[in-house]
Amino acid sequence: MSTALSSKTDRYAAAKLILSRIAHPVAIIGAAHGGERSCATGTVMYVSHVPPMVAIAEHPGSRTTRLIQASREFSVSLLHDSQQELAVAAGKSGEGPDKFAALKIPVAEQSGFAAPGVAGSLAVMWCRVGEEHPTGDHILFVGEVIEALTDDRKIDALLRYRRRYMRMGHWTSEEAPEGYPT
Numbered sequence: 001m002s003t004a005l006s007s008k009t010d011r012y013a014a015a016k017l018i019l020s021r022i023a024h025p026v027a028i029i030g031a032a033h034g035g036e037r038s039c040a041t042g043t044v045m046y047v048s049h050v051p052p053m054v055a056i057a058e059h060p061g062s063r064t065t066r067l068i069q070a071s072r073e074f075s076v077s078l079l080h081d082s083q084q085e086l087a088v089a090a091g092k093s094g095e096g097p098d099k100f101a102a103l104k105i106p107v108a109e110q111s112g113f114a115a116p117g118v119a120g121s122l123a124v125m126w127c128r129v130g131e132e133h134p135t136g137d138h139i140l141f142v143g144e145v146i147e148a149l150t151d152d153r154k155i156d157a158l159l160r161y162r163r164r165y166m167r168m169g170h171w172t173s174e175e176a177p178e179g180y181p182t
């Protein structure tokens with residue numbers, strides 16, 4: 001079925017209809033600056049293999065955005081399917097200067113970075129901002145991945161698709177020997 005994307009009745013209609021059909025991993029973006037720490041449930045994709053780079057799109061009104069702009073760094077924690085409650089919590093604003101403490105989100109520290117990661121995730125990466133561009137109602141940050149932590153015992157990623165959280169299914173191919181899928 002083909003649908004014209006009009007926003008006359010609901011300005012989020014296009015997002016609900018089509019952007020929601022992009023299956024995403026659920027990520028928590030972390031940032032810190034000047035004694036403040038925050039995080040936001042968010043969206044991530046990679047945009048370069050060498051050097052490794054990822055892109056995130058952050059709302060200009062969020063505290064996490066402000067802290068990324070001040071510190072020029074951020075963390076990306078890829079959530080395990082046991083961490084849905086953290087995704088829900090980080091998706092709302094928290095009281096006080098430290099959202100990790102306020103919401104009891106367990107912290108993974110990385111030397112050289114103030115940005116906290118989320119402990120217990122299947123992977124955490126720490127990035128330095130290389131580029132920043134306004135994109136519609138968000139700001140796109142491209143970061144180079146400088147440090148990374150992975151937990152190979154944690155296989156099942158938490159996903160989101162069609163405005164719901166989802167659990168992964170099972171492999172449907174062998175691991176690629178090289179190239180894509182990465």
Ligand SMILES: Cc1cc2nc3c(=O)[nH]c(=O)nc-3n(C[C@H](O)[C@H](O)[C@H](O)COP(=O)(O)O)c2cc1C
Binds near residue numbers: 059060063065087
């Ligand atoms: C599943 C999910 C995905 C989200 N993705 C994004 C996103 O990609 N960019 C964004 O700016 N906010 C996104 N949000 C909303 C932020 O997490 C939310 O605005 C958060 O309260 C920001 O917190 P802060 O003000 O402490 O930074 C998402 C929320 C959820 C629940």
